[in-house]
Each structure stands twice: as structure tokens, then as C-alpha cells.
Amino acid sequence: MKMKIEKVTVYGTGLIGNGWTTHLLCKGITNVMIYLRYEKKIQKSIAEISKNLEFMVHEGMIAESGKEYFLSCLRYTTDVREAVRDADLIIENGPEDLESKRSMIAEIEKYCRDDAIITSSTSGILISEIAKYASHPERIIGAHPYHPVYLLPLIEIVKGDKLDPRYLDGLLDFCRQIDKKPVVLKKESPGYIASHLMTVLLRECVNLVVSGVCDMEDVDTAFTFGPGMRYALMGPYTVLQLAGGESGLAGVLCGPIGKSAEDWMKSFSNWTEWPPEALEFFQSCQTEMDRIISGQDGIHGRNNEELERFRDHGLLHILQLHGLA
Numbered sequence: 423m424k425m426k427i428e429k430v431t432v433y434g435t436g437l438i439g440n441g442w443t444t445h446l447l448c449k450g451i452t453n454v455m456i457y458l459r460y461e462k463k464i465q466k467s468i469a470e471i472s473k474n475l476e477f478m479v480h481e482g483m484i485a486e487s488g489k490e491y492f493l494s495c496l497r498y499t500t501d502v503r504e505a506v507r508d509a510d511l512i513i514e515n516g517p518e519d520l521e522s523k524r525s526m527i528a529e530i531e532k533y534c535r536d537d538a539i540i541t542s543s544t545s546g547i548l549i550s551e552i553a554k555y556a557s558h559p560e561r562i563i564g565a566h567p568y569h570p571v572y573l574l575p576l577i578e579i580v581k582g583d584k585l586d587p588r589y590l591d592g593l594l595d596f597c598r599q600i601d602k603k604p605v606v607l608k609k610e611s612p613g614y615i616a617s618h619l620m621t622v623l624l625r626e627c628v629n630l631v632v633s634g635v636c637d638m639e640d641v642d643t644a645f646t647f648g649p650g651m652r653y654a655l656m657g658p659y660t661v662l663q664l665a666g667g668e669s670g671l672a673g674v675l676c677g678p679i680g681k682s683a684e685d686w687m688k689s690f691s692n693w694t695e696w697p698p699e700a701l702e703f704f705q706s707c708q709t710e711m712d713r714i715i716s717g718q719d720g721i722h723g724r725n726n727e728e729l730e731r732f733r734d735h736g737l738l739h740i741l742q743l744h745g746l747a
């Protein structure tokens with residue numbers, strides 16, 4: 423029998439919890455309960471969800487009356503029992519730390535139904551580790567969204583070693599219902615796909631600067647006006663398919679570029695932890711970042727909030743190109 427997911431609890435309301443709530447509301451899931459540990463955080467959470475919804479109104483994605491209606495539907499509680507006892511699905515969005523994740527899952531399991539699905543938004547901790555001491559690990563699933571959750575469709579689905587496929591199918595149906603694009607990993611791997619790729623990129627962004635090849639602004643300019651523009655539209659394999667002309671992806675990988683890549687790889691870092699020069703760079707990078715974004719060229723000369731608007735407006739255009747908005 424098909425699993426029914428109508429009542430959703432968003433457990434933890436930072437950036438991702440508030441993003442999840444915005445997305446659920448915009449996709450017609452109005453039976454949403456938000457769990458926060460402290461009463462004093464409620465106003466901040468409402469303000470953020472409200473700001474997200476305001477953006478969707480401004481961009482014509484939802485009606486002004488929709489925003490008011492959605493906000494009136496929201497329920498908040500600081501009582502875990504009340505938060506999870508009726509839920510069909512509980513989405514955990516607490517801090518990225520194994521021990522915290524385990525204790526939050528234990529707290530949820532104490533009061534939720536035995537057949538409720540519990541997902542963790544973890545960016546890359548193995549779900550089998552998170553679910554290791556759970557009483558019902560068969561319904562605990564890694565479901566890694568991407569920020570901003572109400573605009574980016576990706577959701578990486580990670581199966582633990584004890585997962586019951588019935589719960590996986592139920593979650594996948596729900597993801598499609600709310601217009602998410604699920605990618606199910608064949609096996610667990612730290613960082614999954616997206617954080618794995620992002621971390622390789624980050625490591626090399628730092629490596630290029632600390633080894634003196636270029637400065638931070640050059641990295642951003644090269645990425646923004648080069649590969650980033652293509653990657654916004656299609657994945658790295660498809661990008662190479664087009665770069666290879668008639669011989670496609672295999673032509674690139676088996677040809678001179680594939681061979682040259684071997685030379686380029688020799689200059690990559692082999693860091694498995696941040697070396698002292700990278701840690702020193704981290705201490706000074708904010709001053710340089712502030713200088714870059716205060717510049718008047720291109721997208722700069724805007725504060726963080728204005729940059730966010732620019733990003734989100736652009737993301738909506740890309741969604742439209744994909745037929746997803």
C-alpha cells in the first residue's frame with residue numbers, strides 16, 4: 423500500500439529548517455509543525471520564512487494571499503512530544519555533528535509513531551552511523567537538500583544498511599510530489615555526491631590562492647564567467663559531451679585533454695586536512711572578501727542580502743529554463 427505523507431514536522435529551524443518549511447508550504451503541504459528548542463527563536467524563524475515567501479510573491483511564484491494563508495497555517499512548538507507524535511514525516515535539521523544527530527534521532531523516536539519516516543538533512547555524515555543506535559533504523563533516511571531549499575530541486579537520498587525499501591519508496595514519492603529531484607546513492611560515501619564535489623572544488627580554490635597561482639577574486643571571476651555558467655545549465659559529464667565535438671565525452675577523456683588532465687592533476691593538493699598555510703589564509707580571507715564585494719563591478723557593490731536576491735532571482739530563471747518553475 424502506498425505510504426501517505428501529509429503531516430510533516432520540521433525539526434530544527436536554522437537556515438535549512440526554515441528553507442524546508444518555505445518549500446513545503448509553497449508546494450501545498452500546509453500541515454507543517456515546526457519544532458524549536460527555545461521559544462525565543464520563534465520570531466526569528468517566522469521572519470525568515472516570511473522573507474522567503476515574500477520573495478516568492480515578488481517573483482510571481484505564489485499569490486500575496488497565499489503567503490498570508492501559509493503563515494496562518496504554520497504551527498510551532500518547543501515540546502518534542504507534541505511536535506512529532508502525529509507526524510508522517512519528520513525532517514531533522516539540527517547541527518552537523520554525529521553525536522548531536524544521534525541524540526536528536528533518539529529524542530524524536532521516543533515520541534513519534536513507529537512507522538513515521540525520519541530524514542536527516544545532514545550534508546554528508548553516514549546515515550548508518552546516525553541510525554546506529556536507533557530503535558527503528560529501517561525508517562531513517564539521509565535526505566540532503568541544497569540551499570536555498572525552496573529553489574534548488576536536488577535532494578540526495580542516502581540509504582542506511584538497515585533501511586526498509588517501503589520507506590524509501592514512500593519518501594521518493596513524496597519528493598516527486600513536492601517537485602524535488604531525488605538522486606539515490608548506490609552506497610553510502612562521506613559527503614555524498616554534491617558535498618564531495620564541492621569540497622574538491624573548495625580544496626583547489628584554497629590551493630590555487632595559497633600556492634600563489636592567483637588571488638581570490640581571480641578564482642571567482644574565472645569560475646563565474648567560465649565553467650560556472652555552463653554548470654548552471656548542465657552537469658560536468660554533459661558539458662564534456664559538448665566539448666568533445668563529434669566524438670563526445672569519450673573523445674575528451676581519451677584524447678589530448680584527458681592526457682593533459684594527468685599533468686594538471688600533479689599540481690593538485692593532496693590535503694586530507696587543512697595545512698597551516700590554509701589555516702593562516704582562513705584568518706585573513708574575510709577582509710579580502712569584504713573588499714571584493716564592496717567593488718562596483720559586475721554583481722558586486724551589494725550587501726549580503728542584495729547578493730542573495732540576485733542569486734535567487736537568477737536561480738528562478740535557471741529553473742524556468744529546465745521547465746521547473
Ligand SMILES: NC(=O)c1ccc[n+]([C@@H]2O[C@H](COP(=O)([O-])OP(=O)(O)OC[C@H]3O[C@@H](n4cnc5c(N)ncnc54)[C@H](O)[C@@H]3O)[C@@H](O)[C@H]2O)c1
Nearest residue numbers: 434435436437438439515516517518543544545567568569
Ligand atoms: N547550510 C547549508 O548550506 C546546508 C545545506 C544542506 C544541508 N545542511 C545540513 O542541514 C543541517 C542544518 O544546517 P543549517 O545550515 O540549517 O544549520 P543552522 O546552524 O542554521 O541551524 C541549526 C538549528 O538547529 C537548532 N538546534 C541545535 N540543537 C538542536 C537540538 N538538539 N534540537 C533541535 N534543534 C537544535 C539550532 O538552534 C539551529 O536553529 C546540518 O546537518 C547541515 O549540514 C546545511
